[in-house]
Amino acid sequence: MTLEDRPSRRYRRSWITQRIANQFAPWTHARSCPVSVAQQIINVGALEIQKTEQQLAEEARNMHLSDCNPLLMDHAYSSELPAGFSFGETETVDGAIVYAPPTVCAEINDVLTEIAIAEDNNIETFYYDCLPTRIVYGEVQKIWDDVISETTASEISSVEPEELVLEGHLYVTLMSNTIWKTRFKDTYYFTKITIIGYSRKGTYITETLPLRYNGTFKTINQWSSVEEVFVSHVDGNAKVVISCLPFSEDPIVDQWNTAVPIDGGDRIQFLGLEENDYGSILVGRSFLNADMELIRMGLDDTRRDYAIELLDQDSLNITAEAFLCKPYSDLIYLIDANSLYVYDRNVPYPELENTADQSADVRMALTTDDSQWIYSRGETATVTTRILDVGNIPICYRFLLYTPSGSKYYIGLDGSLWPITEADGWITSPETSWDEQRIEISMSELGAYTLEIETKYKELDDTHITRKAKLILFVPSVLPEAQFVLPDELKGCRDIKIDSDGDLWFYNGTSVMKAILYHDYFIADYAKKVIWTREDYPRITVEP
Amino acid sequence: MSEYSIAGISFAFTVTSVGKVELVPERQNIVNRFDEHGDLLTLDRLPEEGNASFRQRMLDVTVNRGSPTYEGFINNLARELGLSKFKAITIDLVLGSDGEPLATNPRVDILASEVILYKEWNSSEDYEIDKTINIYDLGTDCYYLSDLINEINTSEYFTASLVSGVRPNLLSTCLVRGNTHRREDQEVAWADQQTRLKDTEWGTRPRTHEGSFWFSEKNVFVTEVAGEPENPGEYSIDYYNGYLVSYDIPSGTGRFGYTYGEFPYTAYASLVQLYSLQDENFTKKLFAQEVLESGEEVNALPNAEGSEIIHQLYKDTKVFWGA
Numbered sequence: 001m002t003l004e005d006r007p008s009r010r011y012r013r014s015w016i017t018q019r020i021a022n023q024f025a026p027w028t029h030a031r032s033c034p035v036s037v038a039q040q041i042i043n044v045g046a047l048e049i050q051k052t053e054q055q056l057a058e059e060a061r062n063m064h065l066s067d068c069n070p071l072l073m074d075h076a077y078s079s080e081l082p083a084g085f086s087f088g089e090t091e092t093v094d095g096a097i098v099y100a101p102p103t104v105c106a107e108i109n110d111v112l113t114e115i116a117i118a119e120d121n122n123i124e125t126f127y128y129d130c131l132p133t134r135i136v137y138g139e140v141q142k143i144w145d146d147v148i149s150e151t152t153a154s155e156i157s158s159v160e161p162e163e164l165v166l167e168g169h170l171y172v173t174l175m176s177n178t179i180w181k182t183r184f185k186d187t188y189y190f191t192k193i194t195i196i197g198y199s200r201k202g203t204y205i206t207e208t209l210p211l212r213y214n215g216t217f218k219t220i221n222q223w224s225s226v227e228e229v230f231v232s233h234v235d236g237n238a239k240v241v242i243s244c245l246p247f248s249e250d251p252i253v254d255q256w257n258t259a260v261p262i263d264g265g266d267r268i269q270f271l272g273l274e275e276n277d278y279g280s281i282l283v284g285r286s287f288l289n290a291d292m293e294l295i296r297m298g299l300d301d302t303r304r305d306y307a308i309e310l311l312d313q314d315s316l317n318i319t320a321e322a323f324l325c326k327p328y329s330d331l332i333y334l335i336d337a338n339s340l341y342v343y344d345r346n347v348p349y350p351e352l353e354n355t356a357d358q359s360a361d362v363r364m365a366l367t368t369d370d371s372q373w374i375y376s377r378g379e380t381a382t383v384t385t386r387i388l389d390v391g392n393i394p395i396c397y398r399f400l401l402y403t404p405s406g407s408k409y410y411i412g413l414d415g416s417l418w419p420i421t422e423a424d425g426w427i428t429s430p431e432t433s434w435d436e437q438r439i440e441i442s443m444s445e446l447g448a449y450t451l452e453i454e455t456k457y458k459e460l461d462d463t464h465i466t467r468k469a470k471l472i473l474f475v476p477s478v479l480p481e482a483q484f485v486l487p488d489e490l491k492g493c494r495d496i497k498i499d500s501d502g503d504l505w506f507y508n509g510t511s512v513m514k515a516i517l518y519h520d521y522f523i524a525d526y527a528k529k530v531i532w533t534r535e536d537y538p539r540i541t542v543e544p
Numbered sequence: 545m546s547e548y549s550i551a552g553i554s555f556a557f558t559v560t561s562v563g564k565v566e567l568v569p570e571r572q573n574i575v576n577r578f579d580e581h582g583d584l585l586t587l588d589r590l591p592e593e594g595n596a597s598f599r600q601r602m603l604d605v606t607v608n609r610g611s612p613t614y615e616g617f618i619n620n621l622a623r624e625l626g627l628s629k630f631k632a633i634t635i636d637l638v639l640g641s642d643g644e645p646l647a648t649n650p651r652v653d654i655l656a657s658e659v660i661l662y663k664e665w666n667s668s669e670d671y672e673i674d675k676t677i678n679i680y681d682l683g684t685d686c687y688y689l690s691d692l693i694n695e696i697n698t699s700e701y702f703t704a705s706l707v708s709g710v711r712p713n714l715l716s717t718c719l720v721r722g723n724t725h726r727r728e729d730q731e732v733a734w735a736d737q738q739t740r741l742k743d744t745e746w747g748t749r750p751r752t753h754e755g756s757f758w759f760s761e762k763n764v765f766v767t768e769v770a771g772e773p774e775n776p777g778e779y780s781i782d783y784y785n786g787y788l789v790s791y792d793i794p795s796g797t798g799r800f801g802y803t804y805g806e807f808p809y810t811a812y813a814s815l816v817q818l819y820s821l822q823d824e825n826f827t828k829k830l831f832a833q834e835v836l837e838s839g840e841e842v843n844a845l846p847n848a849e850g851s852e853i854i855h856q857l858y859k860d861t862k863v864f865w866g867a
Contacts, residue, residue, distance in 0.1 A: 062577040065578075065581045065599060065602055065603065066599075066603070068577055068578060068581065068595075068599065069577075070595045070596050070599065071595075072576040072577060072578065072595060073574050073576060074573065074574055074576055074578065074589075074593075074594055074595045074598075075571055075572060075573055075574055075592065075594070076571075076572055076574055077569035077570060077571050077572070078569065078570055078572050079567035079568070079569045079570070080567070081565060081567070082562055082565055084562040085562050085565060200600070200603070201600070201603035201604055201606070201607045202604075202607050202608070203607055501596040502595075502596070531567070531569075533569055536569070536571065537569055538568070539566055539567065539568050539569075540566070540567055540568075540569060541564055541565065541566050541567075542564070542565050542567065543563060543564040543565075544563070
């Protein structure tokens with residue numbers, strides 16, 4: 001897969017765009033339409049800000065030893081080329097003569113296999129942004145047991161915690177809790193859980209986690225054993241699970257992105273898997289309330305922000321079992337019964353070419369309920385006209401729909417599609433007053449639908465003018481960046497997670513099995529004549 | 545030129561061009577934020593050490609502290625070499641049919657060359673040793689940990705077991721030196737009440753040493769009695785369940801101290817071991833032992849091992865005999 005082919009390398013929308021656009025007044029098109037021209041301009045800079053913000057966030061965590069990213073590049077393998085070795089040369093499109101990447105083969109399983117040069121031959125793509133190239137079973141299997149399996153809060157003190165299957169952070173999942181604050185005399189007490197035991201560094205510690213909503217929370221400390229657990233100020237019927245890997249976490253917190261709705265207020269973004277009529281979809285959700293104080297008081301309902309249909313390399317739907325967010329990355333690792341997929345988790349950018357001939361001074365706009373513009377395949381969008389100039393009622397109007405597959409239709413008010421060749425689609429307006437029109441668009445294809453309303457006006461000099469307003473309705477889908485057939489030992493698993501040391505584990509319902517992802521890439525130091533590889537090979541061959 | 549070739553440098557030092565070359569990659573550490581954390585703790589990353597292991601060693605700095613003591617040296621040296629100490633053997637007491645230990649004042653000392661099991665320990669001369677086990681010499685039965693455990697298990701008063709995951713053929717001299725003797729200086733006795741001893745668990749076997757108790761208010765704690773104290777100045781101690789009962793304490797509280805044995809005792813082992821030439825238990829392995837007329841045993845000339853070690857030390861310090 002070349003650089004241009006990787007789906008994540010295509011242009012995408014940043015969540016910062018809406019945060020900046022929310023500085024506009026609520027009634028502006030720039031704010032309410034995520035694909036408005038204003039937001040298209042903002043998005044260019046927002047992508048850069050997002051990258052900087054993510055780097056700052058990572059660096060802030062790296063300040064603390066126990067939270068420092070264990071996946072930071074810590075080693076590489078160097079091979080010094082002999083003095084007589086010369087790299088080949090090649091001519092760029094600009095006519096410059098540059099070094100040609102050598103052909104490097106590495107011994108993998110006793111076979112010399114050609115490995116690729118990292119994109120742009122730089123360290124970032126060599127180590128951090130690159131995709132895995134192989135997955136193998138790590139030959140480690142452990143019988144799985146939660147530290148405390150699902151138990152009601154009232155009984156948790158009497159449960160003997162199990163031994164930790166994997167040392168590291170613990171994940172506390174709280175379900176069905178309804179009490180978030182208890183008042184005693186003049187003091188309020190908030191819901192919390194206390195864990196007592198030995199930390200991974202061998203100290204006897206106590207950690208108390210404040211519980212803000214029904215969900216999964218990670219401990220600050222890393223643990224080697226748990227001796228006692230108790231909860232405070234919790235509904236006795238609430239359920240608690242404590243485990244070394246967050247298999248109970250659903251949906252998963254997206255720590256790399258934030259949900260920013262049009263009405264303002266940044267919210268925690270959750271990602272989850274759901275099914276539609278075609279296959280699995282990746283669903284982004286966020287709290288209805290932006291105020292975490294309200295959320296802690298139990299108003300923790302979420303809403304669906306978007307859904308992305310997941311496809312395999314042949315553009316066929318998949319039935320996914322589980323996924324995880326790769327730490328410090330936009331990538332997710334996802335499994336079905338037989339394969340591992342690597343996806344970019346961002347909403348792809350819609351195709352906007354059909355919006356090119358939109359009129360500059362439209363007198364009629366199109367909107368959807370709640371300004372929704374992302375839909376899942378099979379859903380129906382209800383589009384409403386919005387007259388912007390009540391003094392000018394069009395004498396007639398027509399709706400034109402561009403489908404993702406390239407077809408064009410006029411649409412009747414009842415939603416019927418009229419082929420362009422058979423009708424002109426004009427609908428006569430009432431002469432005295434304008435009633436906003438609603439039509440329903442059912443979306444059965446993946447991609448961007450462009451709905452156009454063309455309105456015809458009679459001017460004072462009896463001439464006729466037309467105006468076009470457009471609306472994008474998007475049914476996103478994503479192709480995998482990489483896809484691998486799983487080793488037999490890892491097939492049919494129901495979940496995957498990464499532990500505190502950065503190791504990948506597959507869960508089959510009874511045990512966890514370690515998997516190792518390999519990244520077979522090299523970078524070439526042309527000046528010092530050194531080939532750097534990421535994986536440990538017994539030998540490599542290099543040819544100019 | 546063969547398919548695989550290496551750079552050939554001719555006699556005239558001209559470099560011949562090469563085609564396909566075969567190379568063996570060499571692992572290199574790449575400095576990252578973990579190394580910066582390491583700099584703050586003066587702990588370097590070991591060659592080929594990954595982030596997770598390096599982080600674990602850095603966290604260990606604040607737990608197993610380095611210091612100029614014997615254990616501090618072990619902690620620091622072991623950590624810097626990536627060989628952290630670990631739990632090796634557990635030594636416990638044999639209980640009688642009444643649930644009480646057979647040894648009255650038990651104690652275990654792990655020394656440089658011996659493990660001493662005391663049946664009846666006392667700070668004065670009248671202690672009673674159950675076993676003295678030589679762990680230093682290659683020819684002895686207890687050179688390896690599994691043999692040491694077997695030997696302890698032949699004792700009437702002590703049992704031992706290997707901590708799971710520890711290699712049975714680890715050298716016994718890897719055991720970190722220590723003993724089961726513990727001292728509690730400042731406990732508070734309450735008037736006319738039972739006072740539970742801090743370091744004992746209710747209903748467990750005794751760990752306190754008989755005769756080791758001392759009291760700040762000697763006029764109140766005058767006579768130890770076996771049963772319930774009934775007169776002023778009387779007190780009783782339940783050495784087995786771990787509590788003290790006094791008849792009365794005028795001021796409301798009184799302070800007392802005692803020594804006790806920590807059982808079950810878990811001994812650590814370290815692949816880094818430290819020997820001191822001030823350690824009598826060690827030096828007697830380096831010198832021939834001569835018995836003086838007074839009966840006292842003293843070090844005479846160095847034996848073969850002693851000579852080798854002394855020469856090695858002089859070599860490294862660049863000081864020579866007679867210098």
